[in-house]
Amino acid sequence: MTGPLIIFFxxxxxxxxxAISLILxxxxxxxxxxxxxxxxxxxxxxxxxxxxxxxxxxxxxxGGAIMVLFVFVIMLLNAGEEERTNFSKLATYAxxxxxxxxxxxxxxxIAQSSGRLGTAAPSGTLTSTxxxxxxxxxxxxxxxxxxxFLILVAILGAIVxxxxxx
Amino acid sequence: VNEFLTQYAxxxxxxxxxxxxxxxxLTVDAYLTWIERKVIAHIQARWGPHRVGPHGLLQPLADxxxxxxxxxxxxxxxxxxxxxxAPFITLMLALTSLAVIPFGPQRFKVFGYETHVxxxxxxxxxxxxxxxxxLGVYGIALAGWASNNKYSLLGGLRSSAQMISYELALTLxxxxxxxxxxxxxxxxxxxxxxxxxxxxxxxxxFPQIIGFLCFYVxxxxxxxxxxxxxxEAESExxxxxxxxxxxxxxxxxxxxxYTSMITVSCLATIxxxxxxxxxxxxxxxxxxxxxxxxxxxxGIWVIFDGLRYENLLGRIVLPAAGAGLAAxxxxxxxxxxxxxxxxxxxxxxxxxxxxxxxxxxxRGTLPRFRYxxxxxxxxxxxxxxxxxxxxxxxxxxARIWRIH
Numbered sequence: 001m002t003g004p005l006i007i008f009f010x011x012x013x014x015x016x017x018x019a020i021s022l023i024l025x026x027x028x029x030x031x032x033x034x035x036x037x038x039x040x041x042x043x044x045x046x047x048x049x050x051x052x053x054x055x056x057x058x059x060x061x062x063g064g065a066i067m068v069l070f071v072f073v074i075m076l077l078n079a080g081e082e083e084r085t086n087f088s089k090l091a092t093y094a095x096x097x098x099x100x101x102x103x104x105x106x107x108x109x110i111a112q113s114s115g116r117l118g119t120a121a122p123s124g125t126l127t128s129t130x131x132x133x134x135x136x137x138x139x140x141x142x143x144x145x146x147x148x149f150l151i152l153v154a155i156l157g158a159i160v161x162x163x164x165x166x
Numbered sequence: 167v168n169e170f171l172t173q174y175a176x177x178x179x180x181x182x183x184x185x186x187x188x189x190x191x192l193t194v195d196a197y198l199t200w201i202e203r204k205v206i207a208h209i210q211a212r213w214g215p216h217r218v219g220p221h222g223l224l225q226p227l228a229d230x231x232x233x234x235x236x237x238x239x240x241x242x243x244x245x246x247x248x249x250x251x252a253p254f255i256t257l258m259l260a261l262t263s264l265a266v267i268p269f270g271p272q273r274f275k276v277f278g279y280e281t282h283v284x285x286x287x288x289x290x291x292x293x294x295x296x297x298x299x300x301l302g303v304y305g306i307a308l309a310g311w312a313s314n315n316k317y318s319l320l321g322g323l324r325s326s327a328q329m330i331s332y333e334l335a336l337t338l339x340x341x342x343x344x345x346x347x348x349x350x351x352x353x354x355x356x357x358x359x360x361x362x363x364x365x366x367x368x369x370x371x372f373p374q375i376i377g378f379l380c381f382y383v384x385x386x387x388x389x390x391x392x393x394x395x396x397x398e399a400e401s402e403x404x405x406x407x408x409x410x411x412x413x414x415x416x417x418x419x420x421x422x423x424y425t426s427m428i429t430v431s432c433l434a435t436i437x438x439x440x441x442x443x444x445x446x447x448x449x450x451x452x453x454x455x456x457x458x459x460x461x462x463x464x465g466i467w468v469i470f471d472g473l474r475y476e477n478l479l480g481r482i483v484l485p486a487a488g489a490g491l492a493a494x495x496x497x498x499x500x501x502x503x504x505x506x507x508x509x510x511x512x513x514x515x516x517x518x519x520x521x522x523x524x525x526x527x528x529r530g531t532l533p534r535f536r537y538x539x540x541x542x543x544x545x546x547x548x549x550x551x552x553x554x555x556x557x558x559x560x561x562x563x564a565r566i567w568r569i570h
Contacts, residue, residue: 029248029311036304043297056293060337064300065330071304072326075311075319129290129350 175279248312256305321406356441431521442510465492
C-alpha cells in the first residue's frame with residue numbers, strides 16, 4: 001500500500017463512520033458534530049486529489065460557516081434528544097429491500113464502468129488556485145455570475161420572509 | 167543509524183520541529199500570562215505577582231503546578247462527550263494554526279532533508295489558517311452547551327454569533343494583501359514586501375492601512391479578548407463558557423487563548439509588517455548590531471538585578487542568565503555570519519512581541535462592548551469598510567496593471 005492510498009482509506013473510513021454516526025446519534029448536536037467530521041474528512045479527500053483551494057473552502061464554508069449556523073440554531077432552540085417511535089411497517093418491509101437494491105445498483109454501475117473511468121489527478125500534482133480562478137472568471141464567468149445572482153435572490157427571499165411579520 | 171535517519175528524515179525532521187515549536191509556544195504562553203499580569207498591574211498602579219521568585223518570574227510555574235493538582239469535578243447532567251471534547255478541540259486547533267506560519271527566510275538541510283524555519287510550507291497557508299480559525303468556534307460553543315449551565319450556554323451562544331460575524335470582516339480585510347501579493351502563501355507575501363532600498367516603506371501597512379485596522383479589530387474579536395470578551399464577561403455570565411471547567415481543562419482554554427493571540431500577532435506581522443524583514447534599507451549595515459545593542463545592556467542589568475537577592479536564584483541563576491544574554495549579544499558582534507542569520511528571527515519576534523503587548527495594553531485600557539454595540543459595529547461598520555477596502559484595492563491594482 002502506498003502512502004496516498006493509506007491516507008485515502010483513513011479519510012474515507014472517517015467520512016463513512018461520521019455519516020453513519022450522523023444518522024444513529026440521538027441528540028441533534030451530536031449529529032451536527034458527526035456531520036462536521038464528514039465535512040473535514042471530505043476536505044482531506046479533496047486535498048489528496050490535489051484540489052487544495054476546494055479543500056480549504058470546503059472547511060471554511062461547510063465546516064466553518066454552515067455547520068456553525070446549524071450548531072448555533074440547535075443550541076438556541078435548545079433542541080432535546082429525538083424520540084424513537086416504532087418503525088413503520090412500510091419502512092421495514094419496503095424500505096430495507098429498496099435500500100439494499102439501490103446499493104447494489106450503484107455498486108454494479110461503478111464496477112461496470114471502472115475500466116472506462118480515468119484515475120483522479122495523479123497524486124502529488126496540485127491544481128493551483130490561480131488556474132482555478134482563471135477558469136472561473138474567464139471561461140465560466142457567466143455561469144459563475146448567474147450562480148451568485150441566484151444566491152442573492154435567495155438571500156432577498158429570506159429577508160422578505162423574515163420581515164413579513166412587520 | 168545514519169542511513170535510517172536519511173531515509174525517514176521527512177518524518178523525523180518535522181516531528182522534531184513540532185516538538186521544539188510546541189515547547190517554545192507553551193513557554194511563551196506561560197510567560198505571556200506573567201507579562202499580562204505585570205503590565206495590567208502597573209497600568210492600575212499595583213505591583214502584580216512578585217512573591218514567587220524575583221519579580222514573580224516563577225509565578226507561571228506555580229500556576230502550572232496548581233492547575234495540575236486541583237480537583238477536577240464533573241458537574242451533574244453534562245453532556246460527557248462534548249464536555250471533554252471541547253477543551254481538546256480548542257487547544258488542538260489553536261496549536262495547529264501555528265503549523266503554517268513561516269518564522270524566517272532561511273532554508274537548511276538536516277540529514278540531507280531540505281527544510282525551513284516553520285513546520286509546513288503550504289502554498290495556500292493563509293486559507294489553511296482561516297480554515298482552522300473557522301473551526302475554532304466549536305470548542306467554545308460546545309463547552310458552553312455541554313456544561314448544562316445557563317451562563318455557559320449564553321457565553322457559548324454569544325461566542326458563536328460573535329465569531330460568525332467577525333470572521334467575515336477578518337477574511338475580507340486580508341483580501342487586499344492577497345491581491346497585492348497575488349498569492350496565498352505567507353512566505354511569498356513576506357517576500358513580496360521586500361522592496362530593495364525601501365525598507366519599511368515597502369511593507370503592506372502603507373497601501374493597506376484600512377485593511378490592517380479592520381484585520382486587527384476583527385482578530386481581537388476572534389480571539390475573544392478585551393474589548394470583545396463577551397463570551398466570558400465575568401460581570402454578566404460568571405465566567406461564560408468555561409464556568410463549569412476546572413483544573414487542567416480550564417487551563418487548556420487559556421493556553422488556547424494565548425496561543426491564538428500569538429498566531430494573530432504572527433499573522434499581523436507577516437501580512438502587514440513585513441514578517442522577518444528589517445524596517446531599515448539593506449544599505450544601513452550598522453542596524454545589524456541592534457540585537458547586540460539591546461542584549462548586552464539588558465544582560466548586564468539582569469546580573470546586577472539578580473545580585474540584589476539573597477537566595478539561590480539571585481546569587482546564581484539570574485546572574486548566570488544575564489551573563490548568558492550578554493554573551494549572546496557579544497557573540498553576535500564577533501561572528502557576523504551568525505548575526506546575519508539572527509536578523510530575521512530578531513525582527514520577527516520583536517514585531518510579534520509588540521502586537522502581544524498591544525493586546526495586553528488594550529485589556530488594561532478599554533471597557534467591554536455592549537452586546538448590541540458589538541453586533542452593529544461588526545455588521546454595519548467593519549464589514550462595509552473591509553468590502554470597500556477590497557473594491558478600492560482591486561480597482562487601483564487593475565488600473566496600474568492596465569498602464570503597464
